Amino acid sequence: MDGWPTGEGADHDLRPPLSPRAPMSHKRFLVELNPEERTYLKQLVAAGSPKTLPRRRAQIWLLCDQGPEGPVWTDERTAEAVAVAVMTVYRARQALVLEGMEAALQRKPRPPRPSKLDGVAQPELVRVACSTPPPGRARWTLKLLAAELVALEVVDSIAPETVRRTLKKTP
Structure with a gap:
């Protein structure tokens, strides 16, 4: 209960009237872009960036913008417009707030x-293949070849693509 008398026993709803932006205020990671950031993101989207992640995140941030010029779309509506999952919209907002724009526009390097x-296993593969x-x-x-390497207990498991790639690199 949020402390406001409603429902049975309450004569009327005493909650203050909601502003058009109020339903979005419960979000944990609010996107508030300044005019320079909006311009930068619009250029990124318009340029048709060859990388999908920056363009998609820019679209999401522009639609979720809670600033004075922002459309203030819900996560559901944004997800539908950009053709992504609602969780993707949430994570994009989270990345912007926690990491900053430049870091959030880049993919994190994979280990x-x-x-x-x-x-030891590579020469065994070549021996079996020959x-x-x-x-x-x-x-x-x-x-x-992959099944034989597993049967010989050279490896626990291996994909045929790994076998192909290894044989291609072997002189």
Whole structure:
């Protein structure tokens, strides 16, 4: 209960009248753009940036803008207009407020992942690929090579694409 008498037992609703911007005020991460930021984002959207993330976030921020020139759209309406999920709109607003515009327009670098085929497993793959194929087969397929590496307990699991990429890089 928010302390305002409503419903049964209340003669009338004593809550103050809501302004047009009031329904949005409960949001945790409010987007309030100044005129320079709006101009920058409009140019970014109009230029048709080759990167999807900055253009999409710029569209979201322009529609969610609570500043004096902003349209103040709801997350649901913005998500529908930009063709994204409501959670994407929320995360875009959150990124702008917590990280700032320039940082939020860039993707975070992903940490490097070690290859499944290390210095021991890679020569084993080449050895298996150069050996005679299984009975009933004319040649090794990527799936067969991946299955053979798992059967030989060289790796726990491996995708055929990893096998292909490794063989392509091997002289």
